[in-house]
Amino acid sequence: MSVDGWNTVLVLGGTRSGKSEFAESLVGDAPTVRYVATSADADPDDTEWAARLAAHRERRPGSWTTEETAGDPRRLADVIASAGPNETLLVDDLGGWVTVLLDPAHQPADDVATIAELAAAVRASEARIVLVSPEVGLSLVPTTPLGRAFTDALGAANRAVADACDAVVLVVAGQPAWLKPAVTPRAAGVPAQAGPARHDVTAAAAPAEAPLPDVLTPTAPAAPAAPAETNGTAWAAPTMALPMVATGLVIQPGMELPMPDEYAGPQAVDRLATLDVAGAGFGELERVVGFAAATQGTATPTPWANVRVLLLHGDHQGGAAAGTVPGESSRRARQARAGRGALARLAAENGASLQVVDTPSSAPMEQEPALAGAAVESALRYGWRLAEEAADAGVQLLVLGACGAGTEAAAAAVLAATAGAEAPAVLGRVITASGEIDDAAWMTRCAAVRDALHRTRRSPRDAKDVLAELGGGDIAVATGVLLGATARRLPVMLDGPVGVAAGMISRDLAGQARHWCVLADHGGHPAVRLAADVLGLTPLLNLRLDLGEGANALTALPLLRSVLALAAALPAHPRLGGGDPDSEEPDFAEPEPAGPGPTTVEPDGTEPDFTEPDFSEPEPAGPGPTTTEPDPSGWRAG
Template sequence: MSEDRWNTVLVLGGIRSGKSGFAESLVAGATSVRYVATATGGEDDPEWLARIEAHQRRRPQSWTTEETGADPAALTELLRQAGADETVLVDDLGGWVAAVLNPARQPNDDEADVAALAAAVRETAARVVLVSPEVGLSLVPVTPVGRAFTDALGTTNQSLAEAADGVALVVAGQPTWLKGGPLAPIKAAPAVSRPIAVPTPSTPAPPPPPVTVVAPEPEPEPAPVPAQVSALSGATMTLPLVASGLTEITPGMDLPLPSSDAGPDARERLSRLDLPGGGLGTLEEAVEFAAATQDTVTPRAWTTARLVVIGGRRSGGAIAGTDTADVERRIAEAETGTGLLGRLAGQAGADISVLRTEPAGAMEDGPVADEAAVETALRQGWQLADGAADAGRDVIVLAGISAGIEAAATAVLAATTGAEPVATLPRVPAPGGRFDDAAWMVRCATVRDAMHRIRQEPRGATDILREIGGLDIAVATGLLLGAAARRIPVLVDGPLGIAAGLVARDLASQTRHWCLLPEAGTLTLVKQGADVLGLTAVLQIGLDLGEGANALSVLPVLRSAIGLASALPVHPALLGEVGDGGLGLPEETGDEFDAEEFAEPEPHGPGPATTGV
């Protein structure tokens, strides 16, 4: 059994129950996954092929796919040979049972095949998740073949349920654990945020803008709570996430995905536009992302951005070499719409929402926050996303100003992906362009001690946040979940956003598809975490202005590229005839079309034969 106390899980569910998505969320934190496809045939069935394609698009690029096809023994052998450092996802056992019952294999001892598979599941050293259709609640089939399949699959499910460490039943996208225990549901209070209308920078500077504070609504008789987390974990009235249509945050949530067709179609369309030279280059990544999140091949440029600044503090070795007074100064500047972030936000036409979290403990000594505080912080972040959506914002830029966030994000990366902390922990900058290497060594030792301390602890999403992540990462995680639920893209560019993305995958794997990395920056921590999340940086110009500032700096360039992609027509040379209705023609953009200007001249005299386009 693994350190988080499960090694094999069987996920049951009916057709379109969400069982596959839930199973994928269980292994989303693995560095790589061996995805085992058992289905065979269907080459002449477009609907079946479409289902397979939808599953393929959900898988991260780091996953590898293996097909067992018509040989049931292949799956059993694969599980026996899988190593302790491997993660295997089998989807699903219905295809495996169909292969067992294949008339071409008869006569055969089918029960022996089932017993061998159950033994392999029981003995495997790998992390294994198996998906299987639940047939016990359906009607008895009217055909002998149908009854044979149902009986065989039911027997297989029983055998594997007995062998697995955990069994979950998924109904209407909601998982219920039949064996093993689920994580506690989240019930918390509304977010406390400070929305700020940021003025466009000018000289002299305008007066500070007003700050609005939305306070949590207390219960009539609040219970006493520890002083160090009273602001976040105090007893409050649990308010449903009405705007997002959810009442609680649980692992395996089935959140929306961006369009799987609009993005690739928009990128293909770019090759036909009236663009000189090689086109938009790497900026095509931003165009494809905007098209997918807006579900259109002609996306509009983001015009109403919101910068969400999350401020936090830590103690212990994580803040070695940190000038905490300087961190407080920068948070205060964000709250007044001044400083670097205020100036960049003003230039980008973005408003600011600032949230301060309570101090977190020393990760080397024990958990950095309690469970109630983490639950509250997750809901606060979700409601920050709800606030942005309700205000009509079309993109969120995530920024973090937190003492010790680099060490915490490094620990999260190590705990969720197995990365080596020494190779990813950023150096500690000091004023004047210098680096404090002694402080860096203290931080390395702190992360090492924290990883040793939690080696026997569970590794669920809330466990990671409670043990080493902290409340700022918890708020950012909730923000990513809420943004995905409200279909709002999020620009991430620093340790806080990357750490939150890694944790959010364990709650809902769809969140990473709503995130864009505008600029790679200089931190190995960000680049390696982004690679695990499947995020490709749009630009790589080496900005190192701080989290949120990098994204705001390149936001105008992204807007220009997206605007050009939606406004320019198809190149005249690619039109079969004037006004043939190709993508991006003026009838689509509203521009006037001059037939005389684009008419191809007739050749004079003999010449080479031509072929019409």
């Protein structure tokens, strides 16, 4: 059954925000309502809390029935699953349900599984359901372990249920703000104050709704007429629920995105020590096995079969682009689209798809903001959509690269704003097309970063402010890619200054993003080395490759794939319980003679004595000490 566009709705709100009254108004037109109370009985001595519960009961019409699930938190999912298509349920609230779930009387319990069961029941239900829950994500982090456990569990429950519901509304000071879906529902018979609030953030949002660029399948030079098809398994999980407004996704600081499996990585590394190899092991490349295991959630990770390269193309104007040849970045982008150049050739050799993404051009940062605030929002959402499209296509690894004039200076400015770096320390030397060093251009870039930082010295240093003032379009899109990939549990291989600058920005939006990133090689870039150190990303290799962003990573990819394939295929050493089906351990026991053989004869004509020798202690040849007990006088002989 669908009522006014929704079956299920989650009503969020802070303490005393009016969320319960609003939820009750949503079901006010129903002939009968089953009210599901989740909280445990109040302390008899807590009269104030008892009065609150009594006020709740008095508001309920006589036609409503009440059902309590405080005795067993798992029963809530059963109640929802058993509700018929003509029933209306009001669950108030998930905060009380989580309190009961964490109660020691119900432990040990798999809280994650219980929350997943609840979300699955809500998603599959045909009944009309309204769930109420406190929003604790806007408050301070509790100072006690129990408080933090409650906040974490309730946040996980809210996200899971919000993802399962058709609609989500946040009530603030009695005013509802609809977060999901984009087209807000209308509840019949709801008072005027209960209607959804409209959000208008459509200004300059065209890039977010623009069609995504085509995905290319470069062909190997030996067979240009046979496109290499890429087949992969869809590993990525559905996107975690995040606030939505009329124009789409809202990316904001403090987002709770998933983390890699904290157990699978160490288990995979420990397993490497047991494999049947002739040498000492995988050395530094153990880290790629641990990373792949954590992001795949298994101690035996498999090689990345479906890889996509995102090449972000966007120029920076002003002094940041000093020393670059005009139109060179556009030539590189056209070259990649045509399947030519180092990046396309390496993509073909690795069987990787290639997507060239045009990003907004960035204004001279030393004179004005590099990007307008509304364009930053659009660029972030655009990058998120690129990652989601890749996950939906079964991509197992994203390689993030960029080609654009002034990207090194923009990344240096971001590092200066987020990590306190000095521009001369993180800006690499400028190399001309003929291989010469252009120190004048390098000084111009340093001056551009210095002037931009001076211009913004009183500006906020929040993530979006840094993108608007200094980062520009390509770094903003790259940041959105990292966040979207994190939400879909999709690992990203960074390559070059743009990717690590986006990693620095993403820390303030979702700190989990850096744990889904891996760095193949720093390429000799000082900015990459510094950002990698801040982000905790140790390069897997130290080849100082500088073939262009994206091409460095693809050069190292076959080696990394080989390590993963070997780690997944090798058995444990036979001495550690493994076996080799192709061979058997040789038996080194002395074989029994097949028949009578020659008899050994000693020189004196007697047969040798093969009995075990007697190793008993020989008798002393002369008189010795009569006792071995300590001398009672305390002196030792000699």
